[in-house]
Amino acid sequence: METNTQSEHVHLLIIGSGPAGYTAAIYAARANLKPVLYQGIQPGGQLTITTEVENYPGYPEGIRGPEMMVDFEKQATRMGADIRFGMATKVDTSKRPFTVIVDEEKTITADALIIATGASAKWLNLPSEQRLNGSGVSACAVCDGFFFRGKEVAIVGAGDTAAEEALYLSKLCSNVHMIVRKHEMRASKVMQDRVLKTTNIMVYWNSETDEVLGENKVEAVRIVNNQTNVKTEIPVSAFFVAIGHQPNSGIFAGQLDMDEQGYIKTTPGTSKTNVEGVFACGDVQDKIYRQAVTAAGSGCMAALDAERFLSAQEHS
Known part of the structure; x- marks a missing residue:
């Protein structure tokens, strides 16, 4: 050296x-x-x-x-x-x-x-995720959730961090769309229970992120059900990644x-x-x-x- x-x-x-x-x-x-x-x-x-x-x-x-x-x-x-x-x-x-x-x-x-x-933090490595990073895509709900107060947002992840961030966002945002890859979460039982009892958190099981949509800002997220291959577009203003480290x-x-x-x-x-x-x-x-x-x-x-x-x- x-x-x-x-x-x-x-x-x-x-x-x-x-x-x-x-x-x-x-x-x-x-x-x-x-x-x-x-x-x-x-x-x-x-x-x-x-x-x-x-x-x-x-x-x-x-x-x-x-x-x-x-x-x-x-x-x-x-x-x-x-x-x-x-x-x-x-x-x-x-x-x-x-x-x-x-x-x-x-x-x-x-x-x-x-x-x-x-x-x-880990990322999904989608081109759209990187392109819109800082324009509605974030790996830190606590840092950036405030900017989307009263709006619809999505979060991807299934562990304690994802559950914690979804709950945090639920207090700020009108609805939180939580994308979970499997039929269950990895999060602790207490955190799962809190998420499932929160009325404005919608959980999408067996689903993966196909693309984040929008030109200069996040406008929607397209998800795909990995059992049926059915794709769904969810209008959101922000997309939070919480898939580990x-x-x-x-x-x-x-x-x-x-x-x-x-x-x-x-x-x-x-x-x-x-x-x-x-x-x-x-x-x-x-x-x-x-x-x-x-x-x-x-x-x-x-x-x-x-x-x-x-x-x-x-x-x-």
């Missing part, structure tokens, strides 16, 4: 700033590891596009996702973590100290590395062990990757739970694992 005129060496580098990254920073700073954290392209991670968080312990009245992430950042800063805006664009974990290029211009070397880069692990490809979906593999019960001194936490390595509280817990694990690793290096 090319060296750079702008270079700096740090003891512990944390890449990513959701619950996992910030918790790792809190623990590492308290252990006097002087962590430097780069926030990445979405400071605060996915919780910054979440409205109410009701299931994180310690917030009896619930809290808005962005406010919660501000609290995390403030706490990490107060503990002494060096929080910076910037995105890791290249990484070399082949030898220690590890080398990370930030924003394609600054070189950071680090004795230990914690990866907390999270995951990003993919881990933000691309820059580590070929360097760290990953599963077929790109989630970084860690030794069970730890945050350790296949490279000694590199640790992974949060949604970039967790495809099962993917909750704020489990991400925070794994961030704690990563900081403790890094602390033990660095201590062993100093005493070896």
